[in-house]
Amino acid sequence: MVRRTAADxxxxxxxxxxxxxxxxxxxxxxxxVSTRILAERAxxxxxxxxxxxxxxxxxxxxxxxGMVSDLLSGAEALFDEARPLDAGLxxxxxxxxxxxxxxxxxxxxxxxxxxxxxxxxxRSELSALVAEFQQRLAxxxxxxxxxxxxxxxxxxxxxxxxxxLHRVVNPRLNSSTVAPVLRRLxxxxxx
Amino acid sequence: MVRRTAADxxxxxxxxxxxxxxxxxxxxxxxxVSTRILAERAxxxxxxxxxxxxxxxxxxxxxxxGMVSDLLSGAEALFDEARPLDAGLxxxxxxxxxxxxxxxxxxxxxxxxxxxxxxxxxRSELSALVAEFQQRLAxxxxxxxxxxxxxxxxxxxxxxxxxxLHRVVNPRLNSSTVAPVLRRLxxxxxx
DNA sequence: GAATAGTCTGGTCAGATGCCCAAGGCAATC
DNA sequence: GATTGCCTTGGGCATCTGACCAGACTATTC
Numbered sequence: 001m002v003r004r005t006a007a008d009x010x011x012x013x014x015x016x017x018x019x020x021x022x023x024x025x026x027x028x029x030x031x032x033v034s035t036r037i038l039a040e041r042a043x044x045x046x047x048x049x050x051x052x053x054x055x056x057x058x059x060x061x062x063x064x065x066g067m068v069s070d071l072l073s074g075a076e077a078l079f080d081e082a083r084p085l086d087a088g089l090x091x092x093x094x095x096x097x098x099x100x101x102x103x104x105x106x107x108x109x110x111x112x113x114x115x116x117x118x119x120x121x122x123r124s125e126l127s128a129l130v131a132e133f134q135q136r137l138a139x140x141x142x143x144x145x146x147x148x149x150x151x152x153x154x155x156x157x158x159x160x161x162x163x164x165l166h167r168v169v170n171p172r173l174n175s176s177t178v179a180p181v182l183r184r185l186x187x188x189x190x191x
Numbered sequence: 192m193v194r195r196t197a198a199d200x201x202x203x204x205x206x207x208x209x210x211x212x213x214x215x216x217x218x219x220x221x222x223x224v225s226t227r228i229l230a231e232r233a234x235x236x237x238x239x240x241x242x243x244x245x246x247x248x249x250x251x252x253x254x255x256x257g258m259v260s261d262l263l264s265g266a267e268a269l270f271d272e273a274r275p276l277d278a279g280l281x282x283x284x285x286x287x288x289x290x291x292x293x294x295x296x297x298x299x300x301x302x303x304x305x306x307x308x309x310x311x312x313x314r315s316e317l318s319a320l321v322a323e324f325q326q327r328l329a330x331x332x333x334x335x336x337x338x339x340x341x342x343x344x345x346x347x348x349x350x351x352x353x354x355x356l357h358r359v360v361n362p363r364l365n366s367s368t369v370a371p372v373l374r375r376l377x378x379x380x381x382x
Numbered sequence: 383g384a385a386t387a388g389t390c391t392g393g394t395c396a397g398a399t400g401c402c403c404a405a406g407g408c409a410a411t412c
Numbered sequence: 413g414a415t416t417g418c419c420t421t422g423g424g425c426a427t428c429t430g431a432c433c434a435g436a437c438t439a440t441t442c
Contacts, residue, residue, distance in 0.1 A: 005409060009419070029305060032222035035400060045421060050401060052419095107308065113356045114220060114301055127360040134361070148371065154363055155354070155372040159346065162353025165304045169318040170325070172345055180339065181346040185376040200389070226430060236391055241431060243389095 014052045016042045021063035026107040030115045033060060061122050064112040068126065071105050072133040079137070085144035089182045092160065094175045106164040113161075133157065146186050156185060205243045207233045212254035217298045221306045224251060252313050255303040259317065262296050263324040270328070276335035280373045283351065285366045297355040304352075324348065337377050347376060 020042040024033045035056055039046040053059040078095055079088035116123040138153035146152055159182070167173050211233040215224045226247055230237040244250040269286055270279035307314040329344035337343055350373070358364050 005418090013419085027309075029220065029222040029309070031220040034398075036398075046400095047402085047421065047423090048419085056400065107305065110301065110305060110356065113359055114298065114305070117298065117359055118218075118220070123360060130357070130360050150363075151368040152372050154357070154361060155350065155369055155376075158353035158357040158361075158364070159350040160353070161356055162349035162351070163346070165301065165352055165356075166321070166345070166349040168304055168308055169314060169321050170345060170349075172341075173349070177342040178346055181343050181376060184378065185346075185372060187375065204389085225428080227428080237430095238391065238393090238432085239389085247430065 013042075013044060013048060017044065017049065017052060017059060018063040018066060021059055022067045022105070022108055025060065025064060025111050026104050030060060030064075030111050057119070060115070061119065061125075064108060064115070064122070065125055065129065067105055067108050068112055069129055071109060072129060076133065076136050079140055085141070085146065085186060086179075086183055088140070088144075089186060090175060090179050093163065093178055093182065103164075103167075106161070109161060110165055130157070141186060152186055156182070159185065204233075204235060204239060208235065208240065208243060208250060209254040209257060212250055213258045213296070213299055216251065216255060216302050217295050221251065221302050248310070251306075252310070252316075255299060255306065255313070256316055256320070258296055258299050259303055260320055262300060263320060267324065267327050270331055276332070276337065276377060277370075277374055279331070279335075280377060281366060281370050284354065284369055284373065294355075294358075297352070300352060301356055321348070332377060343377055347373070350376065 017038065021033060021038055024038060024041065028037075033056070035049050036046050038056075038059075039049055049056065049059065053062070075092060075095075078091050082088040082091045112122070112126060116126045134150075134153045134157050137157060138149040141152055141156075142149035163173055163178065208229065212224060212229055215229060215232065219228075224247070226240050227237050229247075229250075230240055240247065240250065244253070266283060266286075269282050273279040273282045303313070303317060307317045325341075325344045325348050328348060329340040332343055332347075333340035354364060354369065
């Protein structure tokens with residue numbers, strides 16, 4: 001028998017709200033997530049939303065930043081495991097396609113970029129997350145002999161996000177077409 | 192004295208609605224554009240919106256596709272003029288940064304990708320526009336000795352969009368850091 | 383001048399929105 | 413058993429939402 005105090009249940013509801021908020025942002029778009037839709041999907045009364053969070057926007061911010069943080073950590077783990085540079089690039093892009101959970105979470109990333117355009121607080125927190133990811137990516141590139149690792153990491157990170165967006169309208173984008181080009185992007189310049 | 196028939200005024204209002212709709216999508220996000228906000232900004236009564244368009248969504252679709260079409264035509268013109276491959280890449284990315292109008296319109300492009308995820312009709316029309324742009328880009332790359340021009344064009348287009356998104360949170364992204372990496376992406380693979 | 387056709391107004395409708403709060407719940411502590 | 417502290421409910425508030433429409437306006441055609 002598990003003891004479930006009020007505080008436990010509260011933490012649970014808070015978490016469930018954050019998770020379903022992330023889902024709904026990708027499904028409906030950031031601005032279309034409403035208190036009531038969110039509460040219903042989370043199996044909770046609407047009033048609870050404003051008990052656990054100061055505002056709906058604050059909830060969406062927390063939800064988005066949490067998921068983005070998870071997503072970037074996951075990506076870091078991928079290329080950290082795969083030792084050679086080529087394999088790392090392959091694995092990174094492949095994982096974006098294969099896993100539906102990852103794929104929808106990456107749409108959330110794009111939504112968050114756009115929302116960051118309109119929300120100062122969100123922008124600075126997102127900047128920090130992305131900057132840290134790029135530093136690790138740059139370090140990994142440098143360790144594997146890539147040239148101008150910092151600039152390459154910036155562009156590579158942007159490319160990965162762009163590919164996620166483009167997959168919506170471009171079915172040609174799969175591992176075998178993309179990987180060789182990415183390899184060229186990360187390689188040393190031709191003599 | 193210019194003759195302004197009723198039909199002329201009508202066409203004018205229709206155009207003004209489309210233009211301000213595009214503005215508002217980038218400012219507020221797709222789902223946050225409402226009939227009344229749009230009408231007020233366009234200097235028009237709310238009722239007019241549903242006279243000229245069957246629904247608000249249809250208006251937003253038309254507005255977005257129109258602007259995206261303009262944006263892609265503009266980009267095509269840029270790299271068509273700049274004969275060498277390197278110069279073309281430079282000019283393409285530089286123009287995205289320099290011109291504020293172009294820069295906001297490119298945020299509209301990202302909003303449209305995400306909206307296309309939820310709107311079948313929008314998705315197919317956007318796919319067609321992007322596919323045509325990529326074909327021209329691939330042809331241009333091929334003419335300038337790039338390898339695997341089709342795949343390269345797909346990834347390059349995604350990279351450009353990704354860079355637009357990332358500029359929001361990454362101040363390092365400017366012409367001088369990005370251009371060399373793009374050049375590597377488009378170049379022939381090292382022997 | 384009458385008829386026609388396209389454009390526009392102002393208002394209405396039912397429903398959704400974010401946020402708030404008094405009242406009740408329940409487990410831990412005294 | 414009383415008290416304390418956190419969680420939860422259900423309803424209410426003012427405001428906004430997309431869509432609709434009867435009627436007015438105006439330039440063109442007869």
